[in-house]
Amino acid sequence: MIIAILLFSFWISVNVVYGADSASIYKWSGTSVGVDVSDLPSGWIPSLASSMTAWNNISSTFTFYSSSGGHKVYDANIGPGVPGETYLSKSGVVIQDADTVLNTNYLWSTSGVYGHMDVQNVLTHELGHWFMLYDLYYGYQSEYTMYGVIVTGETKKRTLEDDDVDSAYTMYH
Numbered sequence: 001m002i003i004a005i006l007l008f009s010f011w012i013s014v015n016v017v018y019g020a021d022s023a024s025i026y027k028w029s030g031t032s033v034g035v036d037v038s039d040l041p042s043g044w045i046p047s048l049a050s051s052m053t054a055w056n057n058i059s060s061t062f063t064f065y066s067s068s069g070g071h072k073v074y075d076a077n078i079g080p081g082v083p084g085e086t087y088l089s090k091s092g093v094v095i096q097d098a099d100t101v102l103n104t105n106y107l108w109s110t111s112g113v114y115g116h117m118d119v120q121n122v123l124t125h126e127l128g129h130w131f132m133l134y135d136l137y138y139g140y141q142s143e144y145t146m147y148g149v150i151v152t153g154e155t156k157k158r159t160l161e162d163d164d165v166d167s168a169y170t171m172y173h
């Protein structure tokens with residue numbers, strides 16, 4: 001009987017756990033954001049489009065769309081440090097601007113080749129920061145798109161995991 005109760009309580013706890021580890025209190029005032037790709041190498045635009053689609057497909061109320069002018073995804077050499085960086089400006093809890101730079105101090109590819117940063121892998125992660133999703137660093141979070149460590153040849157961040165979806169969906173539904 002005790003075993004049965006323990007099993008039952010374990011089953012309950014597994015089923016009520018709601019991840020959303022990377023969710024924040026910050027939000028855009030609207031439900032869509034235009035992404036300006038005019039300063040991104042043209043060969044990288046399909047990768048960006050796939051990253052936008054990954055987030056658009058989660059059935060939240062928020063969508064990315066291509067636009068000219070506004071919030072940029074661009075490439076530039078910002079020196080050693082990180083392959084991609086997203087700059088957000090906020091007023092209180094309202095996100096007002098977002099831009100992402102892909103750092104050309106690193107080697108890049110669009111096919112996940114060894115020794116290069118994968119454009120879609122990094123951009124899917126960086127677009128998560130446009131939601132003001134946080135970087136995650138615990139070992140159990142290592143498969144999540146919002147895991148804060150990105151390495152060359154990696155493509156696993158292209159696809160969103162449940163916690164990434166839950167985090168964005170929690171904020172926009």
Ligand SMILES: [Zn+2]
Pocket residue numbers: 125126129134135147148
């Ligand atoms: Zn990050």
